[in-house]
Amino acid sequence: MSLAEISLGAAVKRQFLFKMKANIDVYSSLMIMQLLAFAISYGDRIRYAVRDEIFLSKVYYYSVDPVIGITIFWGLVTGITVLTKGYTDTDFTFVTNRLSSTLSNILFLAAVGLAGAIMAMLSKNVILLVALFVDKADVLYGSPMTAGDFFLGTAVVFLYVSLACAIGYFIGALVKLNKIFVFLIPALLIGSLMFDAAQDQWPLLFKVYEFYFHEFSLAIFVVKVLASIILCYLASFLILNRMEIRS
Amino acid sequence: MSFTLPFLLIGFLVAVWAVIFIIKKYFPAKATHWLVMIYVSILLLSVAIVMIGMEIKQPFKDGDTVRKVSEPGFQEEIYQAFKEGKDLEPFEKYVAMEKVFPLEPGVSVVKIEKTGKEGLPLTVFIKRNKENSGQIAAKVYSHAFQEVFGYQMTAAFPPPKLKWSKNQLSISAPKVQEVNLYFVNKEFPVHQFREKEKRDTGYTSWAWFVIYLQIPEHIQIEEGDNVFVEYL
Amino acid sequence: MSAIVECHNLTKKYRTKTVLNNFTATIEENTITGLIGRNGAGKTTLLKILTGYLKETSGKVAVFSERPFNSLKVSANSIFVDDQMSYPPALQLYELIEAAARFYPNFNLKLAKGLFDYFSFDPKGYHKRLSKGQKSTFNAIIGIAARCPLTIFDEPTTGMDEGVRKDFYRALLKDYLEFPRTIIISSHHLNEIEDLIEDVLLLKNGRAFLHLPITELKEYAIAFKGRKDEVLRRIGDRDVLHKQYIGADTMYAVVKNDFQEEDLEQARRSGLEISSVRSSDLFVYLTKPAKGGIDDVFGGN
Amino acid sequence: MQIAEWLETEILNGHFQSGDKVYSQYQLAEMYNINPATAAKGLNLLAEENILYKRRGLGMFVAENARERIMKKRKTQVLARLVKEVVLEARRLNISDAELIEMIKNAQQEGGEG
Numbered sequence: 001m002s003l004a005e006i007s008l009g010a011a012v013k014r015q016f017l018f019k020m021k022a023n024i025d026v027y028s029s030l031m032i033m034q035l036l037a038f039a040i041s042y043g044d045r046i047r048y049a050v051r052d053e054i055f056l057s058k059v060y061y062y063s064v065d066p067v068i069g070i071t072i073f074w075g076l077v078t079g080i081t082v083l084t085k086g087y088t089d090t091d092f093t094f095v096t097n098r099l100s101s102t103l104s105n106i107l108f109l110a111a112v113g114l115a116g117a118i119m120a121m122l123s124k125n126v127i128l129l130v131a132l133f134v135d136k137a138d139v140l141y142g143s144p145m146t147a148g149d150f151f152l153g154t155a156v157v158f159l160y161v162s163l164a165c166a167i168g169y170f171i172g173a174l175v176k177l178n179k180i181f182v183f184l185i186p187a188l189l190i191g192s193l194m195f196d197a198a199q200d201q202w203p204l205l206f207k208v209y210e211f212y213f214h215e216f217s218l219a220i221f222v223v224k225v226l227a228s229i230i231l232c233y234l235a236s237f238l239i240l241n242r243m244e245i246r247s
Numbered sequence: 248m249s250f251t252l253p254f255l256l257i258g259f260l261v262a263v264w265a266v267i268f269i270i271k272k273y274f275p276a277k278a279t280h281w282l283v284m285i286y287v288s289i290l291l292l293s294v295a296i297v298m299i300g301m302e303i304k305q306p307f308k309d310g311d312t313v314r315k316v317s318e319p320g321f322q323e324e325i326y327q328a329f330k331e332g333k334d335l336e337p338f339e340k341y342v343a344m345e346k347v348f349p350l351e352p353g354v355s356v357v358k359i360e361k362t363g364k365e366g367l368p369l370t371v372f373i374k375r376n377k378e379n380s381g382q383i384a385a386k387v388y389s390h391a392f393q394e395v396f397g398y399q400m401t402a403a404f405p406p407p408k409l410k411w412s413k414n415q416l417s418i419s420a421p422k423v424q425e426v427n428l429y430f431v432n433k434e435f436p437v438h439q440f441r442e443k444e445k446r447d448t449g450y451t452s453w454a455w456f457v458i459y460l461q462i463p464e465h466i467q468i469e470e471g472d473n474v475f476v477e478y479l
Numbered sequence: 480m481s482a483i484v485e486c487h488n489l490t491k492k493y494r495t496k497t498v499l500n501n502f503t504a505t506i507e508e509n510t511i512t513g514l515i516g517r518n519g520a521g522k523t524t525l526l527k528i529l530t531g532y533l534k535e536t537s538g539k540v541a542v543f544s545e546r547p548f549n550s551l552k553v554s555a556n557s558i559f560v561d562d563q564m565s566y567p568p569a570l571q572l573y574e575l576i577e578a579a580a581r582f583y584p585n586f587n588l589k590l591a592k593g594l595f596d597y598f599s600f601d602p603k604g605y606h607k608r609l610s611k612g613q614k615s616t617f618n619a620i621i622g623i624a625a626r627c628p629l630t631i632f633d634e635p636t637t638g639m640d641e642g643v644r645k646d647f648y649r650a651l652l653k654d655y656l657e658f659p660r661t662i663i664i665s666s667h668h669l670n671e672i673e674d675l676i677e678d679v680l681l682l683k684n685g686r687a688f689l690h691l692p693i694t695e696l697k698e699y700a701i702a703f704k705g706r707k708d709e710v711l712r713r714i715g716d717r718d719v720l721h722k723q724y725i726g727a728d729t730m731y732a733v734v735k736n737d738f739q740e741e742d743l744e745q746a747r748r749s750g751l752e753i754s755s756v757r758s759s760d761l762f763v764y765l766t767k768p769a770k771g772g773i774d775d776v777f778g779g780n
Numbered sequence: 781m782q783i784a785e786w787l788e789t790e791i792l793n794g795h796f797q798s799g800d801k802v803y804s805q806y807q808l809a810e811m812y813n814i815n816p817a818t819a820a821k822g823l824n825l826l827a828e829e830n831i832l833y834k835r836r837g838l839g840m841f842v843a844e845n846a847r848e849r850i851m852k853k854r855k856t857q858v859l860a861r862l863v864k865e866v867v868l869e870a871r872r873l874n875i876s877d878a879e880l881i882e883m884i885k886n887a888q889q890e891g892g893e894g
Binding site: 510511648649652653656674675676677692693694747748750 | 806809810812813814815816817818821864865868872
Binding site for chain 1: 579
């Protein structure tokens with residue numbers, strides 16, 4: 001009987017398509033989180049109510065920044081989730097090895113991350129409709145979203161979400177390596193915050209935050225984020241590649 | 248992103264997972280397809296509606312223009328001009344109202360009073376005319392200014408109301424104006440790479456009005472409460 | 480015939496516990512091998528190593544001449560069916576079959592559909608709502624229809640009722656006749672699979688204790704029954720695989736069958752009953768954990 | 781070997797005549813729900829005893845005097861063994877030879893009638 005020869009590319013492609021079909025739940029969690037963020041954003045839309053001798057000004061401020069923030073956070077959670085037992089077991093039911101599994105996971109996370117980024121950017125229009133129909137805004141002040149803005153925004157959100165996915169994936173890999181990381185990672189984060197507070201210095205976590213969020217050059221930003229993503233996935237792969245699949 | 252955001256997120260997450268857990272129990276997995284489809288179609292529909300039916304204004308793109316108009320000393324300038332008898336021509340654009348009230352024969356005393364206690368204090372400049380024109384000429388200079396998030400938002404500021412009866416000029420200051428302002432800004436990921444658009448979250452507002460009366464010399468003037476009269 | 484599976488001194492340790500201990504065996508192409516052994520003998524561990532799910536601690540293991548751990552080739556050409564098989568909860572049963580069909584090039588979708596209908600599965604049903612037996616049946620359908628060059632069933636009939644078991648074994652045999660491949664099927668019920676399999680691989684304490692054709696297993700041992708001293712005289716210093724005392728002086732003993740026909744003839748003449756041993760009983764005798772039997776626990780009484 | 785016995789019985793019953801092609805190992809496997817290798821062993825057993833013969837590429841055929849061979853085999857092996865057992869049992873029960881022969885004759889008569 002002749003053996004089936006399967007190329008890595010073909011295996012990755014099949015697995016990717018399988019994952020896209022099988023993990024539809026990822027979208028429902030995205031949707032629910034975005035809706036919640038949207039609700040928060042809507043509830044928070046009245047920023048000021050200023051009253052002086054002449055004006056009683058109510059300032060409505062519409063923003064989907066919370067939706068984008070939540071989408072990034074969802075990326076982190078999804079990255080971790082892909083490596084939880086339920087997901088990896090189904091992963092290895094059919095044809096795969098560690099490399100094809102990791103590559104298809106990366107593709108899958110990229111695909112849903114892109115979907116998440118587009119949805120987050122599109123949700124801006126929904127809040128504009130709320131302004132138009134619910135708040136009866138006659139004139140909206142601010143910067144209209146140009147096509148350029150939309151593509152730039154989607155790309156940047158996508159990069160942020162992908163970074164979050166990669167970090168989540170790395171956390172997932174660490175936890176798979178040893179369950180102790182479930183406690184160790186939060187402990188380290190809180191510990192570093194407390195240490196920095198005790199030392200009276202700007203927290204390391206905020207430096208990390210600034211490293212990405214306060215980078216105003218698009219080119220450098222892209223390089224920083226892509227390098228971080230590659231680093232996370234590579235480290236995860238190296239951890240996972242040596243591990244057994246089902247025990 | 249504020250410091251409280253991480254805590255909000257954690258709270259969220261717990262809520263979200265609870266909701267997902269409940270939904271998974273009661274809905275077959277395929278409901279997800281429908282929900283996601285509905286969600287996406289709402290998003291796409293909103294794009295269409297916004298593209299067709301919504302206008303977003305950018306009143307002052309250039310931040311400097313806003314700063315110039317909002318010079319707080321400007322109010323003083325018109326005071327100075329009146330006191331020093333300078334040319335009032337540059338201020339003509341702030342004239343909100345011009346009115347003439349005829350004087351009935353035999354009237355020798357005119358009372359100027361402010362009705363109600365609301366609004367700004369009343370500043371009145373009075374110029375005495377030597378010849379008897381038989382009338383009182385009134386001119387109202389008024390201007391208001393509002394700046395929110397770096398945008399000049401000045402709403403129409405109505406002039407005070409002047410009411411003349413027999414020998415009494417009643418002036419009511421304009422009421423407090425209710426203004427709803429709707430803003431939308433670029434998302435932070437876009438904003439991060441569009442340096443030129445500084446985000447301003449400030450709010451400034453001010454308003455003034457001056458009433459300029461020309462009254463013949465032989466008429467005596469009686470000042471009411473809350474009225475500050477300057478004779479030129 | 481070429482070897483599909485080759486193990487040489489294969490050892491698997493979990494921390495302090497040695498599950499496979501210098502296991503050596505070769506499985507030929509296009510055979511059905513019954514892997515039998517008591518619970519904990521290391522059957523599942525061995526099978527998981529063969530499909531690349533687990534990593535050997537030492538020794539050599541080759542499937543399709545390749546080390547199975549993390550091998551895409553082995554994964555693409557083998558399938559491991561057990562009751563732990565997990566599927567994405569969002570997919571319906573029929574979608575799962577279709578997904579499997581996309582992964583395995585030899586997958587016989589028509590056969591899968593036929594079996595699916597025969598066992599009256601609801602195509603729109605969900606795997607997690609199936610009963611234990613139904614899950615096993617569903618997994619078995621995938622395992623048969625995948626037609627992988629190396630098909631491995633680990634206790635496939637768990638939870639299946641009698642009728643379904645028979646149907647499953649018959650379906651497996653028929654598809655094997657139509658599409659020969661290498662099949663390893665593990666069980667601790669030898670009688671269930673003895674007709675189906677060609678070879679028996681008996682695993683005991685992590686070693687290949689016996690590896691022979693099932694037909695030889697049936698003649699592997701012989702039982703003597705009769706007066707105790709006579710039985711003991713006949714069996715000589717052979718290892719007694721099983722012994723039992725009946726009444727005051729009657730003994731039943733099972734030993735390895737390396738007797739000459741004349742010896743047996745003499746034994747019969749001296750009043751001993753000689754019988755063959757059912758392979759499933761033999762399996763129990765061969766795999767019992769220590770010397771003696773359950774009776775020895777009650778020995779004091 | 782069950783398969784061998786079953787085929788022998790088929791030949792004895794006249795189901796297969798000399799020169800007939802018998803079932804292949806795969807047909808037997810399917811009919812009896814057994815592994816084809818096991819079925820092949822049954823066939824080979826009969827071939828070794830010259831009850832069947834192999835024609836390369838065509839399959840197994842019933843040998844010239846298969847019936848006789850089977851009958852002879854059963855007589856010398858099966859029947860002889862059964863008789864030995866009967867004799868042993870009779871000895872245990874202290875039955876005299878004459879009595880035993882009488883019993884066999886009776887059984888034969890009943891069998892013949894029935």
